[in-house]
Each structure stands twice: as structure tokens, then as C-alpha cells.
Amino acid sequence: MQGTQQTPAESAPYTPTDRTVPTRAAHKASYDRDLVHAILDEGYVCHLGFVRDGAPVVLPTLYGRVGERLYVHGSTGSRPLHMTGEAGPGLPVCLTVTHVDGLVLARSAFHHSINYRSVVVHGTAHQVTDPKEKRLALDALVDHVVPGRSADSRPANKKELAATAVIRLDLNEVSAKLRTGGVNDEPEDLALPHWAGVVPLRKGYDTPLAEAGLAPGTGLPDYLTAL
């Protein structure tokens, strides 16, 4: 099923490449488009890697997704955004999003692990110059934090738009990797007197803390109550 289509349809899996097929634990890899989207949409921060002066740099940053495009924004003065330039060949990047779901405690030290879901995107980031796409990207970045939020905030004005650089990374060379389930101990270790199992990590939201001085009548919006 994988790798058979040159131009995959919206629901087809991503085509594996040399970079997205792991050298080991290949069974943990997936190219499923819906799975990739779900992992990306659940995250708040990606880790964006690029090369500067021959050395790797990995920075945490917000992101947003519109279909098969990821957007990252920042000040026009920030390093990775500046490096993409306004035109030209773009900046080779690797963008990774990871969720830790549980701690896997095996009877043997060797088989300790975590349950996780991650997505790694390889590609070339380009600066977004089209004003319409830039607005769309900024809305996506805000809606990524809280779905529906961009419609309930003051849109960026000209000055803010000018101060914000947005880069785009297309979802072409993409893979997900995940570990789920229980402990994989060696058969000869099963009788050892060590507790073994999974500690799930709990995730959620605490009560929203309203700023002082909200406009009169500004209650907690439904999209926050629903979190």
C-alpha cells in the first residue's frame, strides 16, 4: 500500500523515503495520513531543527496546520525565519512533534521505555510572502492553540503583520512513530520480584485564569468550557 503512488490522494498514506524509514524498530513507523494529522493537531509545540554554521539547532516553537501545510511564525528578526529569506532555495528543516503517553516499567532495566507518539517532517521551509496565505497561516497558528479562537480575537494589523515572519513546510516527507501497550520483558525475567507495568501520563487543563480588567460581560467562551 505504501510507496505505490506518485501523487497520493488526501487519504493515501505518505510515501516512505530513505529518511523516513527507520533503520530499526520499523514496525513502530507509520505513514498514515490521518494518524500524522492527529498527532500534529494534538501538539502545542514542535521542535524545529535546522543547520547553522554547519551545526544543528533545535528550537521549540508554535505551529499550525492547514491541510498538508505546516506554518511556523516568529519575529522577522529571528534566526531560522531570517535564514529562509524572502525567496531563494529555502531552509532545510526537520520538524518534530512528540507526545509522551506513559512510562513503561519493565522488570529489566533494559526494557524500560515510554509510550509515545511522534511525527517527524523533513523538508524545506519557505517564507510566506502572499498576504492572504500569511493571514490564513496566522489564523491557523491561533486556532492550533485553541480551536475557534482566531474568530474571537482582534486580527493582526498591518504593523503586526509586517513584524511577523511566517514559514511554510509542506507535508511530503513525513512519518509517525509510536509505542503503545504494555511491557516487553524477557521470558526468564517474568518471575523476578520487581513491579512491572505502565504509568499513564494524565493530560488536561486547569481552570482558566482570566486577566484582570476584561471588558464588562466577557464571560468564559464556550470553546474554553469545552476543553
Next chain:
Amino acid sequence: MQGTQQTPAESAPYTPTDRTVPTRAAHKASYDRDLVHAILDEGYVCHLGFVRDGAPVVLPTLYGRVGERLYVHGSTGSRPLHMTGEAGPGLPVCLTVTHVDGLVLARSAFHHSINYRSVVVHGTAHQVTDPKEKRLALDALVDHVVPGRSADSRPANKKELAATAVIRLDLNEVSAKLRTGGVNDEPEDLALPHWAGVVPLRKGYDTPLAEAGLAPGTGLPDYLTAL
């Protein structure tokens, strides 16, 4: 206080370098050693960046800390570990750990943000070949998942040690970056009818799920009850 010592004592801050002084939002950066350690110790997964064939690669991976050394492990066949080699110049890496603490919803789209704490480590990773250090590193990796756990598990045997590669990254070129607190809206936006505030992210643990077939009398250990 910063940058005045060539060989900082254990409690002195890390010395800033060109790579660890941000080009913008410099007030969010910190070189405080205790803060850096605390952020590192709270994380489960780091994002390890390196350069392969001229392009950046960012992979999520477990890590452990012993004093001013970070350890990452993996199969001897895995790409980054293989690239460090057994000797030689080592592998330039960037290791980043990030915690997302809250969603910052401003009245303006532009001032949306997140509260976070991150640490970025630049340096050269070297493969650990000394068996004693390797054991220490593997204990640290297990204890990083759950403090105290390495003493309550079967240590790695010779075969497992041989199959595991460990790389070390010293904490020299290090910075933390954080955003805390509330919303920074423009004065002219304060009367807008949009809810503004911070949604804190809740973190914790769900009830541990014991494996079937634990040895009789193997109850939940205190270090898990204490989580």
C-alpha cells in the same frame, strides 16, 4: 554575573555564548544552573538534533543526567549513535527539552502565546566506551523515568550492554528560556470584548497499570505511590 568565569563552579551560571544568547526576547533567557537542571530533570523526552548528509534531523529520545553530563542511549545500530563512532571527533548535536505550562490567550491574535520552559544544549556527543560510565549512564536513564527505579530492576547483562550504545553530552553551552505570567495585550485592545487569560495545562499520572503475571507479593512500590 554571567560570562565572567572561565571554569564555573557547580552553582555558577552557565557562560553565555554566541549560540546561547537569543537574537530576540533576550529577557526570556537564563543561564541559571539550578533552573537548567530542574527543567531537564522534569522532562521525559528530549529532542536530539544532528546533521546527516547536510540536512537537519530531530528525533525524540529518552535521556538521563548525571551532574553536568547528559546521556542518551539507543541501539548500536541507530543512526545518531552510530554516527558518533567509538572514538574520533564526536557528533555535533543540539539537545532540547521543552515543557508547555499554559495557553496564553490575548485579546489580539498577535499576542497569543504559550507559557513554557525550555533548555537548549549545544555540544558534541561522544560515545561512552568505559563500562563503568556506561552502567552509570544506563542507571541514570532508568532513574530519569522514575527516580529510584534502577535499584528495583534487573540490571543490564553483558548481551544487553553490548547491544546498547550510550552517548554523552556535557552541559557547557546551555541556556534556558521561559515565558511565565499573564497576557501582554496592547493598551488600546484592553476594552475589546474578547476573553483573555491563561489556560494552565494540568500534568500528572493516572493509576499505574500492573502487568499480568507479576511475581506473588509484588505490590506497587513506594516510588510509584509517591508520583
